[in-house]
Amino acid sequence: MPFQIEIPRDWIIEAEAWQWAAAVCMAGAIALGLYGWNTAIKKRSTGQGLPAWGRWAMGLMRFGVLGIIGFLLLEPLIRSTQYDEEKPVAIVLVDESTSVLARTADSTADDINAWSRALVEDLSNRGMEVECYGFDGELRPLTSIDSGFHWEGVQTNLSKAVRTLSPRIENRNVAGIVMASDGLINRGASPVYGVQWPNLPVWTIGLGDTSAVRDRWIHSINNNAVAYLGNVFPVQAFVESQGMDGRTGKIEIIHNGKVIASESWQTVGASERAKLEFMLTAEATGLQKYIVQVTSSEDEYDTTNNRRAVYIDVLESRRIIACIGAVAHPDLGAIRMALESLESYEIQIFDVASLRNANQVTDVLNEADVVIAHNLLGKRWGGMQWTKLLSMNDLPVWWMAADESTWEALQRDNNLGVQMTASGDLTQTHQARLNPTFAALEWPEGLAEGLQQWPPILGPFEQINWSPAWSTIANRQFGDVETNDAFWGLRGSSSGSKQILSIGEGLWRWRMRNFALTQSHVLFDTFIQRQIQYLAAEDLRKRLIVQTERRIGADQRMQFSGQAFDAAWTPMRDATIELKLTDEEGQVFTRTMLPATRGFTADFGRMSAGTYKWEALSTLGGTAFDDDGLVVVEDSQIERTHAAANLDVLAQVSEATGGSMIGYWNDTAPEAPGAAMEASGIPSAIRHEQTQLRDAIDWMFWLMLALALLTVEWIIRRRNLGY
Numbered sequence: 001m002p003f004q005i006e007i008p009r010d011w012i013i014e015a016e017a018w019q020w021a022a023a024v025c026m027a028g029a030i031a032l033g034l035y036g037w038n039t040a041i042k043k044r045s046t047g048q049g050l051p052a053w054g055r056w057a058m059g060l061m062r063f064g065v066l067g068i069i070g071f072l073l074l075e076p077l078i079r080s081t082q083y084d085e086e087k088p089v090a091i092v093l094v095d096e097s098t099s100v101l102a103r104t105a106d107s108t109a110d111d112i113n114a115w116s117r118a119l120v121e122d123l124s125n126r127g128m129e130v131e132c133y134g135f136d137g138e139l140r141p142l143t144s145i146d147s148g149f150h151w152e153g154v155q156t157n158l159s160k161a162v163r164t165l166s167p168r169i170e171n172r173n174v175a176g177i178v179m180a181s182d183g184l185i186n187r188g189a190s191p192v193y194g195v196q197w198p199n200l201p202v203w204t205i206g207l208g209d210t211s212a213v214r215d216r217w218i219h220s221i222n223n224n225a226v227a228y229l230g231n232v233f234p235v236q237a238f239v240e241s242q243g244m245d246g247r248t249g250k251i252e253i254i255h256n257g258k259v260i261a262s263e264s265w266q267t268v269g270a271s272e273r274a275k276l277e278f279m280l281t282a283e284a285t286g287l288q289k290y291i292v293q294v295t296s297s298e299d300e301y302d303t304t305n306n307r308r309a310v311y312i313d314v315l316e317s318r319r320i321i322a323c324i325g326a327v328a329h330p331d332l333g334a335i336r337m338a339l340e341s342l343e344s345y346e347i348q349i350f351d352v353a354s355l356r357n358a359n360q361v362t363d364v365l366n367e368a369d370v371v372i373a374h375n376l377l378g379k380r381w382g383g384m385q386w387t388k389l390l391s392m393n394d395l396p397v398w399w400m401a402a403d404e405s406t407w408e409a410l411q412r413d414n415n416l417g418v419q420m421t422a423s424g425d426l427t428q429t430h431q432a433r434l435n436p437t438f439a440a441l442e443w444p445e446g447l448a449e450g451l452q453q454w455p456p457i458l459g460p461f462e463q464i465n466w467s468p469a470w471s472t473i474a475n476r477q478f479g480d481v482e483t484n485d486a487f488w489g490l491r492g493s494s495s496g497s498k499q500i501l502s503i504g505e506g507l508w509r510w511r512m513r514n515f516a517l518t519q520s521h522v523l524f525d526t527f528i529q530r531q532i533q534y535l536a537a538e539d540l541r542k543r544l545i546v547q548t549e550r551r552i553g554a555d556q557r558m559q560f561s562g563q564a565f566d567a568a569w570t571p572m573r574d575a576t577i578e579l580k581l582t583d584e585e586g587q588v589f590t591r592t593m594l595p596a597t598r599g600f601t602a603d604f605g606r607m608s609a610g611t612y613k614w615e616a617l618s619t620l621g622g623t624a625f626d627d628d629g630l631v632v633v634e635d636s637q638i639e640r641t642h643a644a645a646n647l648d649v650l651a652q653v654s655e656a657t658g659g660s661m662i663g664y665w666n667d668t669a670p671e672a673p674g675a676a677m678e679a680s681g682i683p684s685a686i687r688h689e690q691t692q693l694r695d696a697i698d699w700m701f702w703l704m705l706a707l708a709l710l711t712v713e714w715i716i717r718r719r720n721l722g723y
Contacts, residue, residue, distance in 0.1 A: 008699065012077040023070030027063050035059035058716060061709045068706050076696040086686040088175040089131060090123045090677065091200075092116070093161070095181035095207060096134040097153040099641065103209040111666075112180075112207070113148040118670035119178070120145045126674050128175055128682065135161035137187065137555055154555040154635075156181075159188035159195045166198050173686045176201040178673045179653070180665060182208025183646035192652045201659035201680060203673050208645030210664070212271075214243035216294055217305035217641050219273065225551065226313045226343035227282040233312065235278045237292055241267045242643065247297065251276055254291040282314040287630055289611065305641065309609065311551070311632045318346040319536050322364045325374035327353045330508035331402060332374050338511065338521070338528040345532070352381070365393050370535045374400040377416075378409025387415055396498040396535035402505035407460045410503070417467030417491070418501060426461035430476040430504075432488070438473055439571055439598045440490060441534055442547065442561055444526040452477075454513045459487055459504035470501075490534075498535050543567075544625035546579070546593075546616040554609050554635040560591075562627075563599040564620055571599065577618045584610045609635030 035055045094116065101108055120130045132142040136153020139161040158181070179202055185191050222236040237251060244267045252262040261278045282288070290310050296303040321339060325332050328351050339347050348364055355361065361381065365371070376386040377399060390397050399416070401407060410420040434448045451474070459476070466472070466489055474488040491499045507528075514524040546562040564575035577593040579602050593600035593616075615628040651661040659680075662672050696702065 008078040008080065010079040010081075011696070012079055012693070013074060015074040015076075019074055023074065024067065027066035027070050030066055031059045031063035034062055054716070054720070058713055061713045065706050065709045065713075068702055072697050072702060077693050078696050078699060080692050080694070082690045082692065084688045084690065086173045086688060088128045088173050088683045088685065089169070090128045090175050090674075091165070091169060091177040092120060092123075092130060092132045093165070093177055093179040094132070094134050094149050095136070095156060095158075095179075096140065096149055096151050097136045097156040097182075097184070098151055099156070099184050099643075100182050100207045101151045103211075103213070109149075109151060115665055115670055116149065116180075117145050119673060122671045122674045123178075123677075126678060126682065127685075133161070133165060139164040154553070155187045156185050157187035158185050158191050162195050162197060166196070169198060169200075173683055174198075174200055175682050176203060176659060176677050176680075177657075178203050178205065178677075179650070180205040180207050181650060182206070183649035184208070184641070184643060185649070191649055192656060195653075197653075197657050200657065201677075202654055202657040203659040203676055204650035204654045204661050205668065205673065206645060206647040206650060206661075206664040210645045210647060212242055212644045213301040214297075214299055215301040215305075215641075216241045216244055216249060216297070217302070218292060218294060218308045219641065221292055221308055221310055223310050223312065224343060225311075226315060228318065229282055229285055229314055229316050232279050232281050235280055235290070235292070235310070237276045237278075239274045239276065239294055240641065240643070241272045241274070243270060244272075244297070245270045249274070250295045252293055252295070253278055253280065254293065255280075255288065282312070285314045285316055287611070287632065288312045288314050308635075311611070311634070313344075313550070315344055318344055319369040320346050320348060320364065320367050321370050321372065321532060321536070322368040323347060323349040323372040323374070324361065324376065325349075325351055326376055326379060326403075326405075327351060329374060329402065329505075331400065331505060332372070334508040334511040334524075335372060335528055338525040339532060341525060342529060342532075345536070352376075358382070365390075365395070368395060370396050370398070370532060372398045372400065372532075375403050375406050377401055377406040377414075378412075379405070391415070391497065394497050398500040398502070398531065398535060401501065401503045404460075407462070407503070410464075411462070416499070416501065417469055418489075419465045420460065420503075421463045421465075423462060427458055428461045429456035429458050430478055430487070431456050432474045433477040433482055434474055435472040435486070438471060438490075439563065440471060440492070441530050442598070443530065444523055447523055447527055450514065450517075450523050453517060455506060455509040457487070457504035457506045464503065473500075490531075500531055500535065542625070542627065543620055544577070544616060544618050544627050546577070546614075546627045546629075548614070548629070548631055550630070551632045551634060554633055555606065558604040558607050558612075558631065558633070560593065560602040560604075560614070560616075561596070561599055562593050562601070562616060564618055564625075567621055572620065575600070575618055575620060577616055580615045580617070581607075582613045582615075583607075584612075607633050609633050 035058050116132075120132065123130045130145075132145050134140040134142060134149050135156075135158065137155045137157050137160070142149070177200055181204070183206070189195055217240055219238040219240045221238070222234075224233050227233040235253065239249065239251060241247075241249065247267050248264055249267060250262060250264045252259050254260070261280065263276050263278070265274055265276070267274070280290070288311065290312065291307065292310060293307040296306050323332050323336060332349060336347050336349060339345055348368075350361055350364070352361070371390055373386060373390065379386055381389055401410060404425060407420060410416075410418055411422040432451045432454070434443065434451060464486065466486055470486075470489040470491050472486040472489050474486070476483050476485045476487050487503045489501050491501075511521055511524045515521050543565045544562070546560055548558065548560045552558060558581075560579060562577055564572040564577060566572050573595060577600055579591045579593055581589040581591075581604060583589075589604060591602040591604060593602040610633055612631050612633065613628065614631060615626060617624065617626050619625075647661070647664070654661045660676055662668055662676060
């Protein structure tokens with residue numbers, strides 16, 4: 001291709017006339033001074049000299065270079081306009097749960113994928129861009145339709161999938177959604193009444209098997225995760241029957257190979273759900289396994305879904321958390337609600353200002369495992385400072401300094417090792433920023449980002465000095481300005497009883513904002529629970545610590561985190577930790593834990609349901625250390641019900657959103673959804689105009705021209721004039 005220069009057409013020059021005149025006159029004066037005084041420039045040392053016409057040519061070149069520089073000094077701008085065309089987008093959403101293929105031939109998956117590829121090709125031929133997503137418990141974007149869909153999901157949560165999809169397609173030129181599913185939604189809100197569908201039509205395609213079979217299965221089991229020795233705990237089983245009308249069913253609960261409870265019932269209708277309740281007694285401590293099974297019939301379609309295992313952690317007694325406040329405060333209420341989900345903890349709250357029986361506090365201090373002391377610093381109980389009273393009981397304490405009286409106590413000498421300046425009684429608000437080097441606790445994923453979005457804390461306008469015994473949990477942040485001023489710290493047991501100190505008020509706002517942003521309190525609750533669990537844990541200082549969730553679902557990944565410490569209790573980064581996982585049949589899985597941001601991690605992926613024993617081994621400084629435990633993988637079996645596909649749900653979704661039910665996939669041409677979308681009106685492509693301003697000096701042509709002129713001038717002067 002020949003060399004081409006694209007000349008900008010739209011220039012913006014905001015310069016006065018005198019500026020133009022100054023630039024031109026200065027360029028002309030300099031050029032005239034160099035080449036305009038004599039009729040010819042004679043030879044000086046070397047060269048042949050220049051005739052008059054050469055002198056004028058050299059002057060024009062110098063004038064051109066100086067003119068370009070003067071022009072650029074006027075700061076001209078180049079305005080360019082770009083046009084982007086946004087084609088209409090079609091969204092293809094496919095149910096990837098295992099129930100879709102539960103009662104179909106092995107080749108059905110390939111057939112559905114081939115049908116899906118034909119659907120995508122047809123939508124593309126109609127002038128639309130196509131984005132494909134699969135969903136089960138989560139939304140899964142497909143980078144390419146050639147990779148295909150995989151029906152391996154153990155649950156179907158359509159509301160969560162749509163909630164994740166909506167931000168991806170917001171403010172885009174979307175023509176509509178084509179959704180293929182069997183209509184068996186077993187998690188989340190109702191597809192018809194609870195799902196917040198975007199303002200788009202949804203065309204639905206039926207998947208799965210619509211024929212009913214004779215089967216009975218355990219739909220779900222409700223039970224406590226924790227029970228206490230000698231206590232009675234409930235177990236509720238929901239059993240569904242299909243095609244079993246008039247038959248007798250029997251359910252049994254087995255523990256340690258013995259049937260400890262059973263019940264029979266008569267099935268009435270062709271499709272029925274029976275609720276059966278049992279009250280069992282916890283007779284031994286530890287993790288107890290109970291088998292819930294329904295007796296099978298000879299002509300039953302599938303008997304593998306008649307049996308479920310539940311695990312109950314039987315403890316000797318609950319740990320007691322005493323929340324003692326100077327007066328009632330919403331922060332204590334937020335903490336109480338965060339701890340209520342911990343079944344192994346008993347929360348007792350006391351309001352000192354309105355307490356009628358002083359012996360209640362004395363009694364609970366004798367039994368408590370952890371004390372949360374809200375605004376008690378600097379105050380007395382029974383003539384004794386609270387700090388001294390709780391240290392006498394050797395109790396782990398979370399000190400919450402949330403008012404001016406407690407801030408004044410920190411300004412005086414105290415035995416906490418925290419000293420606050422006393423410059424006045426001013427207050428300030430600040431955000432919280434997690435200390436990235438804090439490694440004593442493992443925070444939930446997303447907490448650091450969540451804190452940046454939660455409301456500010458109200459605290460004192462003072463500097464706080466922490467003794468070296470304290471580890472910083474969180475620092476103060478003002479807008480985008482990050483500081484190293486700690487307002488939340490932890491002191492380990494090496495300096496006495498374990499203690500946490502937080503300075504400021506407003507935790508209740510955190511919990512409310514967490515729910516407003518995520519529709520869940522999980523992030524805030526876990527943040528509080530991890531700290532209480534640390535305080536309540538027995539202080540067994542181990543140089544090798546490995547942790548994992550005690551219970552996970554069969555659809556979750558089994559992940560471990562660990563830390564190793566040297567003899568000075570400094571975290572090690574070069575340790576080798578071998579992790580061994582053993583299932584109920586004795587099969588062993590091994591991993592070497594890999595270094596992570598904090599400590600080490602290992603990922604075993606998704607494991608089948610059952611109880612697994614794990615053991616971690618490492619040699620630190622020539623000495624062998626180990627850690628071990630149990631993890632339970634629970635299988636809900638909710639996708640193994642063999643219920644007939646519910647295509648009525650799909651029709652209701654289409655009707656509610658302005659689309660239509662296209663039909664069952666095997667009876668429908670891949671071109672049918674595209675034809676339905678075209679009949680309702682595919683939106684036209686949207687043309688986006690983008691205007692951009694850039695400095696003229698960025699246009700490379702000016703530099704190349706100036707360099708070319710200077711180069712030619714230098715060569716001529718060198719050859720004809722010399723220096």
